[in-house]
Amino acid sequence: xxxxxxxxxxxxxxxxxxxxxxxxxxxxxxxxxxxxxxxxxxxxxxxxxxxxxxxxxxxxxxxxxxxxxxxxxxxxxxxxxxxxxxxxxxxxxxxxxxxxxxxxxxxxxxxxxxxxxxxxxxxxxxxxxxxxxxxxxxxxxxxxxxxxxxxxxxxxxxxxxxxxxxxxxxxxxxxxxxxxxxxxxxxxxxxxxxxxxxxxxxxxxxxxxxxxxxxxxxxxxxxxxxxxxxxxxxxxxxxxxxxxxxxxxxxxxxxxxxxxxxxxxxxxxxxxxxxxxxxxxxxxxxxx
Amino acid sequence: xxxxxxxxxxxxxxxxxxxxxxxxxxxxxxxxxxxxxxxxxxxxxxxxxxxxxxxxxxxxxxxxxxxxxxxxxxxxxxxxxxxxxxxxxxxxxxxxxxxxxxxxxxxxxxxxxxxxxxxxxxxxxxxxxxxxxxxxxxxxxxxxxxxxxxxxxxxxxxxxxxxxxxxxxxxxxxxxxxxxxxxxxxxxxxxxxxxxxxxxxxxxxxxxxxxxxxxxxxxxxxxxxxxxxxxxxxxxxxxxxxxxxxxxxxxxxxxxxxxxxxxxxxxxxxxxxxxxxxxxxxxxxxxxxxxxxxxxxxxxxxxxxxxxxxxxxxxxxxxxxxxxxxxxxxxxxxxxxxxxxxxxxxxxxxxxxxxxxxxxxxxxxxxxxxxxxxxxxxxxxxxxxxxxxxxxxxxxxxxxxxxxxxxxxxxxxxxxxxxxxxxxxxxxxxxxxxxxxxxxxxxxxxxxxxxxxxxxxxxxxxxxxxxxxxxxxxxxxxxxxxxxxxxxxxxxxxxxxxx
Ligand SMILES: Cc1cc2nc3c(=O)[nH]c(=O)nc-3n(C[C@H](O)[C@H](O)[C@H](O)COP(=O)(O)OP(=O)(O)OC[C@H]3O[C@@H](n4cnc5c(N)ncnc54)[C@H](O)[C@@H]3O)c2cc1C
Ligand SMILES: Cc1cc2nc3c(=O)[nH]c(=O)nc-3n(C[C@H](O)[C@H](O)[C@H](O)COP(=O)(O)OP(=O)(O)OC[C@H]3O[C@@H](n4cnc5c(N)ncnc54)[C@H](O)[C@@H]3O)c2cc1C
Ligand code: SF4
Ligand code: SF4
Ligand code: FES
Numbered sequence: 209x210x211x212x213x214x215x216x217x218x219x220x221x222x223x224x225x226x227x228x229x230x231x232x233x234x235x236x237x238x239x240x241x242x243x244x245x246x247x248x249x250x251x252x253x254x255x256x257x258x259x260x261x262x263x264x265x266x267x268x269x270x271x272x273x274x275x276x277x278x279x280x281x282x283x284x285x286x287x288x289x290x291x292x293x294x295x296x297x298x299x300x301x302x303x304x305x306x307x308x309x310x311x312x313x314x315x316x317x318x319x320x321x322x323x324x325x326x327x328x329x330x331x332x333x334x335x336x337x338x339x340x341x342x343x344x345x346x347x348x349x350x351x352x353x354x355x356x357x358x359x360x361x362x363x364x365x366x367x368x369x370x371x372x373x374x375x376x377x378x379x380x381x382x383x384x385x386x387x388x389x390x391x392x393x394x395x396x397x398x399x400x401x402x403x404x405x406x407x408x409x410x411x412x413x414x415x416x417x418x419x420x421x422x423x424x425x426x427x428x429x430x431x432x433x434x435x436x437x438x439x440x441x442x443x444x445x446x447x448x449x450x451x452x453x454x455x456x457x458x459x460x461x462x463x464x465x466x467x468x469x470x471x472x473x474x475x476x477x478x479x480x481x482x483x484x485x486x487x488x489x490x491x492x493x494x495x496x
Numbered sequence: 497x498x499x500x501x502x503x504x505x506x507x508x509x510x511x512x513x514x515x516x517x518x519x520x521x522x523x524x525x526x527x528x529x530x531x532x533x534x535x536x537x538x539x540x541x542x543x544x545x546x547x548x549x550x551x552x553x554x555x556x557x558x559x560x561x562x563x564x565x566x567x568x569x570x571x572x573x574x575x576x577x578x579x580x581x582x583x584x585x586x587x588x589x590x591x592x593x594x595x596x597x598x599x600x601x602x603x604x605x606x607x608x609x610x611x612x613x614x615x616x617x618x619x620x621x622x623x624x625x626x627x628x629x630x631x632x633x634x635x636x637x638x639x640x641x642x643x644x645x646x647x648x649x650x651x652x653x654x655x656x657x658x659x660x661x662x663x664x665x666x667x668x669x670x671x672x673x674x675x676x677x678x679x680x681x682x683x684x685x686x687x688x689x690x691x692x693x694x695x696x697x698x699x700x701x702x703x704x705x706x707x708x709x710x711x712x713x714x715x716x717x718x719x720x721x722x723x724x725x726x727x728x729x730x731x732x733x734x735x736x737x738x739x740x741x742x743x744x745x746x747x748x749x750x751x752x753x754x755x756x757x758x759x760x761x762x763x764x765x766x767x768x769x770x771x772x773x774x775x776x777x778x779x780x781x782x783x784x785x786x787x788x789x790x791x792x793x794x795x796x797x798x799x800x801x802x803x804x805x806x807x808x809x810x811x812x813x814x815x816x817x818x819x820x821x822x823x824x825x826x827x828x829x830x831x832x833x834x835x836x837x838x839x840x841x842x843x844x845x846x847x848x849x850x851x852x853x854x855x856x857x858x859x860x861x862x863x864x865x866x867x868x869x870x871x872x873x874x875x876x877x878x879x880x881x882x883x884x885x886x887x888x889x890x891x892x893x894x895x896x897x898x899x900x901x902x903x904x905x906x907x908x909x910x911x912x913x914x915x916x917x918x919x920x921x922x923x924x925x926x927x928x929x930x931x932x933x934x935x936x937x938x939x940x941x942x943x944x945x946x947x948x949x950x951x952x953x954x955x956x957x958x959x960x961x962x963x964x965x966x967x968x969x970x971x972x973x974x975x976x977x978x979x980x981x982x983x984x985x986x987x988x989x990x991x992x993x994x995x
Contacts, residue, residue: 251790291688425774435762441757466764475790
């Protein structure tokens with residue numbers, strides 16, 4: 209269990225992992241996630257289940273290296289094991305037949321958007337996926353999304369691929385030219401989800417967002433993942449991670465995500481230094 | 497470290513008259529100096545040396561009708577084990593304790609003795625109860641340190657199997673007793689380590705994790721299978737467990753942290769006690785960055801609450817290096833629910849008690865980090881339902897305290913995950929507990945038993961353990977007879993142990 213079967217680089221600092229986790233693979237639904245601990249010293253990091261194969265007993269994780277744990281994960285090779293994988297966590301995304309659904313995903317958010325797009329499609333909706341990336345080399349899973357959705361529109365901040373601009377522009381154009389989708393599902397960086405929600409509120413389009421506050425246990429025991437939804441506190445790991453985008457206090461979420469910035473920097477720098485010195489030792493040993 | 501036992505002295509003490517015994521002073525337990533322990537996470541008390549234990553044990557006058565036993569929730573044969581310590585027969589002592597208490601090294605440390613066995617001791621009236629908890633701890637430590645802790649014998653295979661949800665004291669105890677009766681047992685634990693609150697909540701300086709691990713080792717040596725990272729209600733439901741097991745025991749505890757719904761409670765730097773303690777204990781944030789999990793590097797921290805949990809948080813904050821640790825409690829010190837020993841320890845370590853204070857809101861800086869707590873002062877009015885005088889707000893007493901961290905430690909409710917995902921399981925709508933018959937430990941759902949905090953709300957380790965034992969007897973009865981609809985266990989199944 210928990211063995212890494214594949215670790216493939218998808219884009220700059222984004223890797224896709226195939227992990228043996230048969231029970232989770234059989235159980236998970238779109239929108240759910242796992243919590244992973246890499247080793248004895250590791251922290252518990254939440255990662256969305258981007259895909260699963262119940263027959264093979266595998267789950268797919270798509271992870272962007274943004275700090276110590278995710279950078280360390282990128283160094284793992286097939287055959288290595290994650291110490292702990294717990295899940296499926298969170299409530300599944302609420303999937304209903306509503307008509308047309310716009311699935312808006314930014315950056316690494318495309319990975320969690322993928323099973324959601326699949327599920328909406330399977331429920332009989334027309335799915336339009338709007339994928340955004342900072343630039344072409346950061347865009348992931350375009351092919352998978354093309355298979356999952358009826359239509360895919362890609363945009364990049366720097367215009368290096370697809371239409372230039374932000375996903376909010378594309379969504380706005382879509383609404384203007386082709387009318388309102390019946391529902392929007394947005395996942396990605398918090399500012400992106402915030403602006404998508406502001407836009408869809410203007411048009412009165414029901415909008416779900418998938419929130420990613422800092423989590424620890426993922427069982428509703430610590431309250432570290434609390435978010436404010438319509439003035440009420442919710443524990444995102446059990447009551448979410450999906451919430452009504454028009455009710456989320458995004459600014460609070462952004463602040464809470466940044467709380468450990470200083471410690472995260474220390475941990476990352478220390479990790480990089482250690483890797484370097486290990487390389488040094490390895491090189492020295494080789495030259496002996 | 498084993499001191500030579502002075503046989504002559506043991507003999508002399510043994511022959512003392514009751515009156516003389518009652519003149520022996522309660523033996524202090526040596527402990528780390530406050531200045532030293534402020535900077536480490538090691539256990540505060542060192543425990544008795546053997547001769548001190550023997551002297552202390554000789555203070556017991558071996559009452560014919562020992563009231564102390566009535567004060568103990570599981571009815572440990574206190575005069576029996578204390579007498580053996582007095583005789584220098586430590587192995588005999590631990591055997592007597594283990595007839596009723598499976599986790600004496602833990603209970604000896606964390607039981608609120610002054611409200612239980614020691615409060616009921618006849619000598620307590622003079623303020624000098626026999627130090628029952630310390631003696632219990634001594635006997636258990638002696639056994640472990642001498643490598644004598646044996647694995648209880650396992651009964652002949654019954655062909656039945658039981659699923660236990662949660663590996664806290666309730667789950668561990670039920671597992672031991674069910675294995676003794678020969679049933680196959682699997683424990684399903686949500687976290688990556690066993691022990692429940694013993695592991696993630698109660699800090700190392702009060703309950704070394706090596707002791708919890710030693711208990712879990714015994715459970716595993718008995719052939720109990722523990723599946724970690726398995727959250728029932730998410731990966732599987734209780735109904736699915738019932739397909740595979742002949743009975744299920746719910747020991748999921750009270751892990752849902754309460755907040756006060758105050759403005760600013762979601763600011764950065766405002767923690768629940770569970771999060772603060774779990775980061776530190778389970779995830780070892782005190783050893784960051786050797787361990788990856790971070791925790792706030794606080795200088796001025798306010799802990800809200802007055803129970804054991806609040807004390808644990810405050811004393812943890814001291815050890816994490818906070819310069820000022822305030823404990824904000826709305827009543828006076830006399831009403832604090834925490835154990836006296838913990839309050840005493842906390843004060844020694846420099847925790848500042850802000851009694852008759854209550855927070856009304858938290859104020860943040862431009863980054864959304866808490867920087868002040870606004871409090872009101874309180875006065876004690878008429879007694880309330882709990883018999884304690886009700887605190888009332890002093891009008892116009894608002895004032896602020898500068899802090900960079902706040903930990904809310906006002907209590908926990910039962911974790912709703914299992915109740916929410918299990919059909920036909922009756923739940924107390926007000927308290928969130930699983931409705932449980934405390935004689936048979938049956939729930940409303942056939943084949944499902946419960947005990948510990950999930951059944952009664954946040955309580956104590958010894959109560960959870962007692963529930964575990966009682967549930968094992970009841971499960972034995974159910975598995976043997978298939979009879980579900982009873983309100984009381986038949987006589988034959990009320991015995992301790994295998995039943
Ligand atoms: C429900 C959920 C699903 C997620 N799914 C994915 C995914 O599929 N792919 C992916 O690449 N990332 C995902 N994340 C984010 C991922 O968990 C963080 O990037 C990761 O924990 C960062 O750890 P680090 O040590 O590498 O970086 P750090 O340097 O520790 O942190 C970098 C940033 O990541 C965030 N972060 C740090 N620790 C945690 C934590 N324990 N929980 C949540 N966020 C944290 C913080 O905002 C922080 O500023 C998800 C987060 C949540 C809550
Ligand atoms: C900080 C703190 C200090 C305390 N100090 C004392 C003290 O000094 N003395 C004392 O007597 N009592 C003390 N208590 C109370 C005592 O610890 C509890 O009453 C006792 O641990 C309850 O035992 P339990 O077995 O019912 O549950 P817990 O110890 O809470 O264990 C429950 C276990 O179930 C697991 N679980 C929960 N949900 C699921 C699920 N869905 N699937 C699988 N596993 C699940 C949890 O992860 C946990 O491991 C303290 C409590 C706290 C929080
Ligand atoms: S189990 Fe607790 S209450 Fe009972 S005798 Fe031991 S310390 Fe006292
Ligand atoms: S009540 Fe006190 S003195 Fe009497 S038997 Fe119990 S411990 Fe001993
Ligand atoms: S992560 Fe701890 S309650 Fe959600």
